[in-house]
Amino acid sequence: KVILNGWGVGETHYGAYAGRARVKGDWLVPLPDGMSPHDAMAVGTAGYTAMLAVMALERHGIVPDRGPVVVTGAAGGVGSVAISILSTLGYHVIASTGRNAESPYLIDLGAAEVISREELSQPAKPLAKERWAGGIDSVGTHTLANVLSMTSYGGAIAACGLAGGMDLPTSVAPFILRGVSLLGIDSVMAPKPVRLEAWRRIATDLDLKKLSTLSRSIGFDGIIDAARDIIDGKIRGRVVVDM
Structure with a gap:
């Protein structure tokens, strides 16, 4: 098989x-x-892509002791599997979703917190308050820009999707002032x-x-x-x- x-x-x-x-x-x-x-x-x-993203975060040293990790598009295929895997591995998972009714489902999968997509959907500041050590993003555009701006020093975000758009309206600030890394995830090839x-x-x-x-x-x-x-x-x- x-x-x-x-x-x-x-x-x-x-x-x-x-x-x-x-x-x-x-x-x-x-x-x-x-x-x-x-x-x-x-x-x-979707789930295989989520695992690739988890592995990329691990290679970058984003382990549970580093702090919370955020998962955007949390109720989707990538997000659902990512939350399940990350929680099993001991991470504190913050799930971002535009469907508030799915909060019980996300918590059952292992999310420790659920936040509204609206918190991440507006144009991002160059830098915002540090909220997580890493994350998995399947949305792109303003959501990914906000996630990057809120990543703590030396953190990393694995980007694997464009559900919200292909653009990335961000600045170099997270990369050169906080040493944040953006990890590209391709599952196809x-x-x-x-x-x-x-x-x-x-x-x-x-x-x-x-x-x-x-x-x-x-x-x-x-x-x-x-x-x-x-x-x-x-x-x-x-x-x-x-x-």
């Missing part, structure tokens, strides 16, 4: 929802022991050794009970409606297509 995500499948290569697909063997990674195919797809590209390590870590550091909480299944005929709901911001966590 193997996992395939990224490499342009469903974008430049046919087969995203195929029952069978002919692909390059180098694109495949083995399904970790103790994880079912359904589990793997509940993690999916990540080399195989990195993928293998990410999936190994997912198998050990992601609570499968939380995974079942943050995912749901739909039939093949539900794909189009689910896609519309994702665009409209109505989906929380992950959706698995039962083939």
